[in-house]
Every structure is written in C-alpha cells, then in structure tokens.
Amino acid sequence: MTLTSGQIAAILPLLIPALGACLLPIAALDKDQGTVKWIRGAMFGISLLALAGAFLYLTRLWASGAQPSFGPLRMDRLAQFGGIFVTVAAALAVLQLWDHLHQEGWVKGETLSLLLFSVVGMMLFAASGHLLVLFLALELLSLPLYALTATVRLRALALEGGMKYFLTGAVASSFFLMGSVLLYGATGSLDLTVIGAGLSRSAQPDPLALAGAAMLLLGFLFKMSVVPFHQWTPDVYEAAPHPISGFMSVATKGVAALALMRVLATGLPALGPRFQSALAVLAALTLVLGNLTALAQTSLKRMLAYSSISHAGYLLLGFVAGTNAAYAGMLFYLLAYLAMNMGAFGLLSALGLVGAQDSLASLKGLGWKRPSLAIAASLCMFSLAGLPPMAGFYGKYMIFKELILQGHVPLAILGVLASLVSVYYYLSVPVALFLDKPSGQEQREACERPPAQAPFAGATVLICGALVLALGLLPGTVLEGFARRAAQDALLHLP
Amino acid sequence: MNAHLLTFLVFAPLLWGLALMPLAQRQVQLAKLLGLLGASAILVIAAVQLLRLPSDPLGQICLERFPWFTAVGIPVDYHLAVDGLNLWLVLLTTFLVPLTMLGTWNSINERAGSAAALYLMLETGMLGALVAQDLLLFYLFWEAMLLPMYFLIGVWGGDERKYAATKFVLFTLSGSLLWLVALLYLAGKAGSFAPGVMAQVVPTLPWSVQAALFLAFALAFAIKVPLFPLHTWLPDAHTQAPTGGSVILAGVLLKLGSYGFLRFSLPMFADAFRHFSHLLAVLSVLAIIYGALVAMVQTDIKKLVAYSSVSHMGFIMLGVASMTVIGTQGAMLQMLSHGISTGALFLLVGMLYDRAHTRRITDFGGVALRMPVFTGFFLVVALSSIGLPLTNGFAGEFLILNGTFTSGFGWGRALACLATLGVLLSAVYMLWMFKRVFWGPANTQEDSGTAHLHDDLSMREVAVLVPIVVLIFWMGLHPQTFLAASDGQVGQLLAEVQR
Numbered sequence: 001m002t003l004t005s006g007q008i009a010a011i012l013p014l015l016i017p018a019l020g021a022c023l024l025p026i027a028a029l030d031k032d033q034g035t036v037k038w039i040r041g042a043m044f045g046i047s048l049l050a051l052a053g054a055f056l057y058l059t060r061l062w063a064s065g066a067q068p069s070f071g072p073l074r075m076d077r078l079a080q081f082g083g084i085f086v087t088v089a090a091a092l093a094v095l096q097l098w099d100h101l102h103q104e105g106w107v108k109g110e111t112l113s114l115l116l117f118s119v120v121g122m123m124l125f126a127a128s129g130h131l132l133v134l135f136l137a138l139e140l141l142s143l144p145l146y147a148l149t150a151t152v153r154l155r156a157l158a159l160e161g162g163m164k165y166f167l168t169g170a171v172a173s174s175f176f177l178m179g180s181v182l183l184y185g186a187t188g189s190l191d192l193t194v195i196g197a198g199l200s201r202s203a204q205p206d207p208l209a210l211a212g213a214a215m216l217l218l219g220f221l222f223k224m225s226v227v228p229f230h231q232w233t234p235d236v237y238e239a240a241p242h243p244i245s246g247f248m249s250v251a252t253k254g255v256a257a258l259a260l261m262r263v264l265a266t267g268l269p270a271l272g273p274r275f276q277s278a279l280a281v282l283a284a285l286t287l288v289l290g291n292l293t294a295l296a297q298t299s300l301k302r303m304l305a306y307s308s309i310s311h312a313g314y315l316l317l318g319f320v321a322g323t324n325a326a327y328a329g330m331l332f333y334l335l336a337y338l339a340m341n342m343g344a345f346g347l348l349s350a351l352g353l354v355g356a357q358d359s360l361a362s363l364k365g366l367g368w369k370r371p372s373l374a375i376a377a378s379l380c381m382f383s384l385a386g387l388p389p390m391a392g393f394y395g396k397y398m399i400f401k402e403l404i405l406q407g408h409v410p411l412a413i414l415g416v417l418a419s420l421v422s423v424y425y426y427l428s429v430p431v432a433l434f435l436d437k438p439s440g441q442e443q444r445e446a447c448e449r450p451p452a453q454a455p456f457a458g459a460t461v462l463i464c465g466a467l468v469l470a471l472g473l474l475p476g477t478v479l480e481g482f483a484r485r486a487a488q489d490a491l492l493h494l495p
Numbered sequence: 496m497n498a499h500l501l502t503f504l505v506f507a508p509l510l511w512g513l514a515l516m517p518l519a520q521r522q523v524q525l526a527k528l529l530g531l532l533g534a535s536a537i538l539v540i541a542a543v544q545l546l547r548l549p550s551d552p553l554g555q556i557c558l559e560r561f562p563w564f565t566a567v568g569i570p571v572d573y574h575l576a577v578d579g580l581n582l583w584l585v586l587l588t589t590f591l592v593p594l595t596m597l598g599t600w601n602s603i604n605e606r607a608g609s610a611a612a613l614y615l616m617l618e619t620g621m622l623g624a625l626v627a628q629d630l631l632l633f634y635l636f637w638e639a640m641l642l643p644m645y646f647l648i649g650v651w652g653g654d655e656r657k658y659a660a661t662k663f664v665l666f667t668l669s670g671s672l673l674w675l676v677a678l679l680y681l682a683g684k685a686g687s688f689a690p691g692v693m694a695q696v697v698p699t700l701p702w703s704v705q706a707a708l709f710l711a712f713a714l715a716f717a718i719k720v721p722l723f724p725l726h727t728w729l730p731d732a733h734t735q736a737p738t739g740g741s742v743i744l745a746g747v748l749l750k751l752g753s754y755g756f757l758r759f760s761l762p763m764f765a766d767a768f769r770h771f772s773h774l775l776a777v778l779s780v781l782a783i784i785y786g787a788l789v790a791m792v793q794t795d796i797k798k799l800v801a802y803s804s805v806s807h808m809g810f811i812m813l814g815v816a817s818m819t820v821i822g823t824q825g826a827m828l829q830m831l832s833h834g835i836s837t838g839a840l841f842l843l844v845g846m847l848y849d850r851a852h853t854r855r856i857t858d859f860g861g862v863a864l865r866m867p868v869f870t871g872f873f874l875v876v877a878l879s880s881i882g883l884p885l886t887n888g889f890a891g892e893f894l895i896l897n898g899t900f901t902s903g904f905g906w907g908r909a910l911a912c913l914a915t916l917g918v919l920l921s922a923v924y925m926l927w928m929f930k931r932v933f934w935g936p937a938n939t940q941e942d943s944g945t946a947h948l949h950d951d952l953s954m955r956e957v958a959v960l961v962p963i964v965v966l967i968f969w970m971g972l973h974p975q976t977f978l979a980a981s982d983g984q985v986g987q988l989l990a991e992v993q994r
Contacts, residue, residue, distance in 0.1 A: 371520065388638045405683040416672035423668055427661060435649045435657055
C-alpha cells in the first residue's frame, strides 16, 4: 500500500515524537547515563528536537491551511491546535525536568521516552473522530503518565500515587470503552459522524445510547478531573515530579477538553441539550468544591491540584454555553492556562524544592532573593486568579460572556464568586514570596540547602510570565487568529 | 504631542516604574530620586497641558479613541477623554503622587526603591480609570489599581499588614466581580461597552433587571467609597498601610467610587438612580454620623483620621445622591478638598510617627511645645478637615448641604439637618484629639511619644506642606477656580436625568 502525501502529512506530526520516543531508550541503555553529562544532554536534546520538529511541522500545516486526514485520523485545525498546545507544554516540561531530575538525582532516559509517548497519545486523542482510535489514544496517553507519576521510584509516596492513578484511571478507561460499545450497539458504528447522524434520526433517543454517551462522558470528565471524578488529582500531582504534575494538569486536561468538544459537537449533538443541565450541575460542584478545598491547603502542589480542579469547572462552563464563540473562548482559556500553570509548577523546580518540600512555608522570603523569577511566578498566580490585565482574566471573561449571553446568569455569578474565593489562595504564593519573613528556624534550613541551580526551569517560568502578560495585552489578536479559527473550522455547524 | 497626551500621561508612570525596577534593588537613593523626578514631570506636563484647555468644556476634550479588540462579537474601544468631571481629579492624582513620595522620603527604610516604582504603577491605574470612557477599559484600570496597592500595604505595612492587604483586595474584588457580570450582561444586550449606547438600552429592560444592574454597579462603587455599612475594610487598610499608601488611598482611590457613581451610574441608570437615591442619601447620612462617632472614641490618631474619612466620604455621596446641580458640584469640590485635607492629615500623622514611633493619642501631650511649626500646619489642616469657613472643607460641605436641603425628596431637609450634626461632630473629634496631643504640658514619661520629638519639621517637609496649605485656602476663598470646569457638564448631566 502506498501513502499519499496528504496521509503522510496527517500522520507525520505523530511520527516525529514517536521516533524520538523510540530512540531515547537506546541512549538510556548506556550504564553511564548517571555520570556522563553529554549523554544526558543528548537525551534531553533528542526529546526537545522531536518536540520542536512536531511543533514546526504543525505550525507549517496551520499556516498553509491544509487539513489532511488519514482514515479516522483528522489533522484538522482543532487537532493542529491540540498538537501545538501539547508540544509547547511538553517542551516546557522537558526543560523543567532537566533541572528537577538533577536536583532529585534521578536522571533517567525512560522518563523522557514515556513523556514523548504520552505526547503522541495526546495528539492522537485530539485528532481522532473514531471511538476506538480515541480509546487507543486515551490508553497511549494515560499509561506513560501512570509510570511517570511513579518515576522517582525510591519514594514510597511516588509509588502510591502512581498506583492510585493507575487503578482509578483503569476504571475510567473501562467506562469509556463500555460507553463506546453501547453507542456501537445503538447506532452500528464507531465513527462519530455516523453516530451523530444515527442518533439525530430518532426524536426520542435510545436509552442504550444515552447510557453509552454518559459512560463515554465519564471517561473525559475523569481526565479533566471534574468533581466527583477528581479524587485522584491531589494525590497524583503531589506524588509526581513537579514538571510532570504541571504537564499533566495542562496537557491532559487540555486534550480531554478538545476531544470532548469534538465528541459533543460531531457525535452527540442530538443529546447535547440533555447533557447540558448535567454539565451545569457538575461545573457548579467542581467550582465550589475545588475552590473551597484549595483554601485549606498548606502544600503548594496540593493547592495547585485543587486549583486545576476548579479550572476544569470554568472549562465546563464553556461547554454549558455550548456556542462556537464559547468554544473559541475555551481554546483561548487553554492557552492562558498552559502559560500560567506551567509557570506556577515551574516555580517549584526553579527554586530547587525537591521531594516533599512543597509547602508554602518553604517559599517564604524567597521573592526578594530571586525577584525576576518571583515576579514572573506571581504574574502567573494573578492570572490563575483571573485578575486583569493577565491572560487568565480574558479567558474567564470570554467564557462568562457567552454564558451570560446564553442566559445562564446564576451560573456566571457562581463562577465569579468562586474566582473571588480563589484570589485568596492564589495570593498566598506572592504573600509567601514577598510579604512573609522567614522565621529563624526556616532561615537556617534555607541556608543549609544548596543554592538552587535551575537555569532552564527559571527560564521557563520567565517565559510563562511573559506569555501571560502578552496574551493579556493582545487578547484580540490571539483569539481571532488562533482560537476562533480552530473552533470554527472544526465545528462548523455550531451556532 | 496633544494627540496622544492622555496615553502618555496614563502609561508613562507605568513604563517609568518598570524601568526603575532593576535599579530599585541596588541603587535605592537613585531609584527614589528618579521616581520623584518622573512623577513631578508627569505633574508638570499634566498641569501645563490640561489647564490650557477651555475652562468650561461642555463636551469631552482631548480625547483618544480607536477600536482595541473585538472579543466574541462585542467591540472594546480604547477611548480616553478628559472632561469637566475628571479634569481636576486627574490633576489631584498627578499632584498627590510626587507629594507623597517627597513627604515620605525617609519613612520607608527597607526596599524604598521598589516602593517608588509601585507608586508610579499605581498612578497608571488611577489615571487610566479616571480618563477611561469605555466601561471594559475602566474595569481593567479599576482592577489594575488593586495589585500595586496590595503590595504597598502588604510589604511596607504595619504588623497586621497581611490581613489588611488581603481584606482590601477581597472586599474590592467581591464588588467588582459582580459588577463584571452586570457589565457583561449589559454589553450583551447593547452590543457595546460604550456607556452612551448602554444608557439607551437600559430603559428598554424590565424594571427588576434595571434595578439589579444598578445595584451591581452601585455595590462595586460603594465598596470603594466606602459607603456605610461596606466600610469595614477601610480602617484596617489605613492603619496598616504605610503613610504614602494611606495618602493615595484616601486621596484618590476612594474618589473613584464616587466618581464612578457620577460618571456611569447616574447617566446610565437614570430611573434606578432616582429610585435608589433615597437609600443612598440615608446611607450617606448614616456614614457621616457613624464615622464621626466612631472617630471620636479612637485611641490611634491614624485610625481617627481613617474614620473621619468614612464620615467625609459620606458627605460626598450625599451630594451625589441629592441629584441637584449645587449638591453635585459640592460633591465634586469635596472630592478634591477631601483628597487634599485627608491626604495632608495622613502625611502629618506619618511625620509624627516617623519621629515618635507611636500613634497612640495618650502617648502624646504638649507636642506644640516641642514642634511649633508642625503644630501650626496640623492646626490649619485639621480645621480645614472640620470645615471651618475660609477653608476648602467649608465650601464643599456648604454646597452639599445646600443641595440636600433643596433636593426633590421630601425629607431632604431632615437629612441636611442630620448631616450638619456631622460637621459639629467632626469638630468634636478633631479638636478633642488636637487638645490631647498638642496642648497641655509636655508628656515627659520616658517611653511616651512626646519624649522622642527632638526636631521640628525639616525644609523638605515644609516644602511638602506649603502647597497643601495654599490649596486649602485657595479652594476655600475662591472655589470657582475648581468648580468652573464641571459646572456646565454637571448641569447637562442632571438635566438629562431629570428629563
């Protein structure tokens, strides 16, 4: 069988990181990887090159406007958006991993290989219009993440987190599969467009199809960590290395939202109105629970985990609004979320906090020692809190506006009240960095720690801070040029 | 340069402040000096350029307007303008910032350079909010004021600074986030963020929606003013903030609340404003009396000034709620005069605190013997705050009371009488505090405040206070200078609302 150039174009963005992922274990076989710096450098270089290759190829596809497809794999604008989103997040994570793994003393090539495999899975997840391929992509993105959570396997906490993630994730995946099967039973196809056509033919939907769609949805909501499927999030984020937590919170949630957009818009438009009220309830629960629980956290990582739960709630509000403009707003939100959350998690690596040192107290007074880093991280925090003129404000603004235009004013009020609550805990980071003075005990401990050497992680935080500001100053350009086109071209038939 | 004068005035402080940031850590004195020079340059440019404008502009002068971005279908304009309502407030802001920096030159010992940079960034937020004519733009600048103030209170404040700073941010945000929902709702109905377009849409909405929208707007502005019973953040913020933060907070930030009522609530929600003006007036009178009574029992001089601020802001809101030209003009004048007098009081308290390291009234006594020049300045400012004739406080309060007395609603006269009681009470708390702190024999106890007062005001401090005293008498003797700008516009505004 010969491949046409269009088919190659569709699959190449997936092949490049996959090739990198296969090459890496060869380098990792070298028993000297722990001692020889250039081997480690080569491993990180290969992974960055693979990500850069995929990124450049996708941006060229985007610029040319081509939307190639290969069977059920559709590299349309939405998928290209997802690919660019994931590669950027992964590249930031790789840079942070270099510093973090050195601080942990656990530099292993397999970490990067797993990360790249997960990237391939995520790109496929955002690009597929076929339930079986979606399931394969879900597994391909999840399995490496289970292992990555436990990658520093000397720590009992890491193993526990990985196991917890695996068990809960397996249940969610099986729900996803069962949902696909039921939908197949109801419509006789696994292709989303055929399912969509089949479901909209009858006025009263098949209860079998309803149950199937609900189970399918559960798989997505688990990956987005929406309440009540969120229980794994804080434990897993706490257990995983900081950059991996950041990557999971951004990329997994992002592609799950992108794939859900595709599934809701092409596969289940007939059931959409029925799910809208359910999604509204879940969004409200997620906002309330995520934000209130985050208030009580003393560990920065657990706080960020609950914050990422609450951000899933804001994304769900976009699904409740359900218009094309709302989807464009969600895509913008995801871009902002990428910058601000990678910056927030990057702060931990950049300050050289390893192992269980992730309490807010360990940040005390560090802002005056590393001012530019701390300012960039604070900008990310303000953006997470949704304060203008940072990017996060515009993300919320676009979603809330669509929500209000669609008549869901009470939900919008709940949303802004939730973000008011969130201001309190996001401010605790700048408070610790700039306002608090460390106690004598803490100062002594800080002196005993070796000074943090984290140039790459520091640079990522600065980049994220700059991105948060840039997206906030030019919201219109990014929205029109990027987010809206991705939403419009892929989801043509939405209002 | 006139074409982009406002953009320059708004963003030059921000850029200057950002440029100072790298210097602030190492070259503290240089950063402070450059910050002061930058703020003074802004003042000179603003005064020279803006005072050349016609004295009674009926429309918006000196405006800049072009489309900025279209977010999900609703265009947002970059629309700045100076007109009668904000001309003097802009000048007050540019005046207070360099004055504050000079007045608190030695008050901040740690990281003073960063504080100078933050003052400049705060100036951008304040000026931007004052001149913004598009509601989303106004909202953005309104929120942009929060963070610099948060850090000013949080980093350089007193012992309870974290609590006070967080309370300040959460209170303000709780109002403004609900306001944002109302704003977006209205923008969705009107398809624009321009107040003029929204004002045409509002009367077509059902009454309950109009009322809810008005209340959402009013909540945000009333928290900023702060109107009784939403004032509880203010005393905490003032007591904990460093002197400069208090001056800017009292001088400009609070005014933005009452300015928001005049600029947006009144023309946009004419019916709802008329309906709720009784409530606003009653709350204002409550604020006047309550603030004065609580100020009376304070033991901390700064807290006393903070509560007096609640009382005086009540007067301004009473003038706004009277919906008469004379009352509104009084409110305009009182905004300026409160900015000058209360700002000066905070500066003076700061000067005393820098020397004595205490603000408790009972720690003082006989200060006049040790610091006669300081006492003279304090007396003038305190009397202007009370509202003695010939000073600025009298002119504003007289116009406000006059407006309330002649206003349309039935118990305007009763309210005016009650509010006049507030003037009396302000004399009581101010003069009583003055007597205990300044008169009498010197407090000679070793740990008392008076014992630490060795030198009177320096030339720098006199240089800060002289322009303030000049302005106090100028505004008291010839308020027309300051009222002329807004005269026509206030008349037009109220005529449209009464129609």
